[in-house]
Amino acid sequence: MTDLAHYITDYGYWALFIGCLAEGETITILGGIAAHEGLLHLPWVMAVVALGGTLGDQLLYFAGRRFGGRAIARLKSQRQRINRAKRLIARHPMLFVIGVRFMYGFRIIGPVLIGASRLPPSRFVPLNILGALLWSAIFVLLGYFGGQALERVINGVHNKLFAVLVLAAVIAALWLARRWRRQR
Numbered sequence: 001m002t003d004l005a006h007y008i009t010d011y012g013y014w015a016l017f018i019g020c021l022a023e024g025e026t027i028t029i030l031g032g033i034a035a036h037e038g039l040l041h042l043p044w045v046m047a048v049v050a051l052g053g054t055l056g057d058q059l060l061y062f063a064g065r066r067f068g069g070r071a072i073a074r075l076k077s078q079r080q081r082i083n084r085a086k087r088l089i090a091r092h093p094m095l096f097v098i099g100v101r102f103m104y105g106f107r108i109i110g111p112v113l114i115g116a117s118r119l120p121p122s123r124f125v126p127l128n129i130l131g132a133l134l135w136s137a138i139f140v141l142l143g144y145f146g147g148q149a150l151e152r153v154i155n156g157v158h159n160k161l162f163a164v165l166v167l168a169a170v171i172a173a174l175w176l177a178r179r180w181r182r183q184r
Helices: 003-020 025-036 042-073 076-091 093-102 109-116 121-153 160-183
Strands: none
Touching (some): 003 042, 025 160, 042 093, 042 109, 042 121, 093 109, 093 121, 109 121
């Protein structure tokens, strides 16, 4: 087993958990690829991703309940997006909580806004868990089956980790481009 494969096998679940506390789409897809390659177990990848995503959003939600008003007031450049999110939370709180992790630009600020909106924890927690389970299943399976498709494309390659590294580089480039575009 190569050194990289050894590290993925030994620390992959921890990396997934920590990576999913905040954002996580890239690490989640990579977890699916690692499961496809046999380095991690698919059910455990999905469970760890869902747990990390749930916990991260729970922390942001409770921070929003405690400090949300003050923090949101400082985001003057995001006022239009924040007002749009507040309207969505008021009209469709259940759909917003479940779908916030799928909305571009709302992955981190969304749970803070939900907490600041005073949506009760008794409504947020189960919806957040459901959203995290859906998010986990979709992105992990995307990586799992994407890894399978990539393996077919790179048919002659004997080192399966090469496929993981190529896909990781592509995902990292897309993620960096998205970050750069968001900052502009």
